[in-house]
Amino acid sequence: MPDLQKLYDAVLEGDQKTAVAVTQEALAAGCAPMELITKYMVPAMDEVGRRFECEEYFVPELLLSARAMKGSLVLLRPLLAESGVQPAGRVAIGTVKGDLHDIGKNLVASLLEGGGFEVIDLGADVAPEKFISAVKERGANIVALSALLTVTMPAMRTTIDALKQAGVRDQVKVMVGGAPVTPQFATEIGADGYSDNASAAVGLARSFVRPE
Ligand code: B12
Known part of the structure; x- marks a missing residue:
């Protein structure tokens, strides 16, 4: 060993x-x-x-x-x-615009894949339009946003607002995370869920696709 x-x-x-x-x-x-x-x-x-x-x-x-x-x-x-199970849903994940931190986001993406989700990894510094395209053109039903900087947290709100403007907000569940993000902030910006770690993110995503 x-x-x-x-x-x-x-x-x-x-x-x-x-x-x-x-x-x-x-x-x-x-x-x-x-x-x-x-x-x-x-x-x-x-x-x-x-x-x-x-x-x-x-x-x-x-x-x-x-x-x-x-x-x-x-x-x-x-x-x-x-360790994957049945494909459970399609997640578009990315670190929001202006933010280059992607380690936590990569971990969440890996565990979601492990949890049986199909993951569209949009990378870091992702503009809202890319999330919209992932929903419209690639059929994502969950959008996962990561931010590690307090100055990029507002980009989560901007992204959610852009999904609304594009008329696709009702087609997706939005989950948010990253060290500075809090459950209260998630509620304030109109996200559907928050978790502070990658394995809980999988449980959260499952609750979106099998809500009982
Ligand atoms: C590594 C690192 C970097 C690397 C990033 C490399 C990379 N490819 O990611 C580099 C050197 C590039 C970097 C740059 C900067 N960084 Co930096 N960085 C860090 C550091 C040390 C670790 C972050 C990390 O990877 N953590 C490990 C992962 C596993 O944890 P995590 O990201 O939190 O993710 C977990 C959860 O939050 C959650 N999660 C994450 N995303 C999501 C998404 C969803 C949907 C869900 C549900 C859950 C979830 O699950 C993950 C796994 O459990 C942190 C300090 C820290 N301890 O956090 C500072 C830190 C984030 N950086 C900081 C700063 C200031 C910067 C710079 C501005 C520095 C500078 N002056 O240039 C730049 C910004 C560049 C930019 N535009 O983004 C500050 C932010 C302060 C603040 N409050 O805004 C921190 C907190 C350091 C500090 N204490 O001052 N950084």
């Missing part, structure tokens, strides 16, 4: 090569992908955020840690999807 503390350290130190190597070893030893994410990788990113806040880390360190985390997620993502 590999020393999983090394995975935590590799993400914290932005060492993508080691993060990927330890992930590979852990998977070969039978570790559960979700455990690697929740027990080691997410806590490491939390510590990265803490260091950034107290100015021990700066943007280059954030980028390196994000890159290390993404490197591991490339290996883990298909395995999360494998």
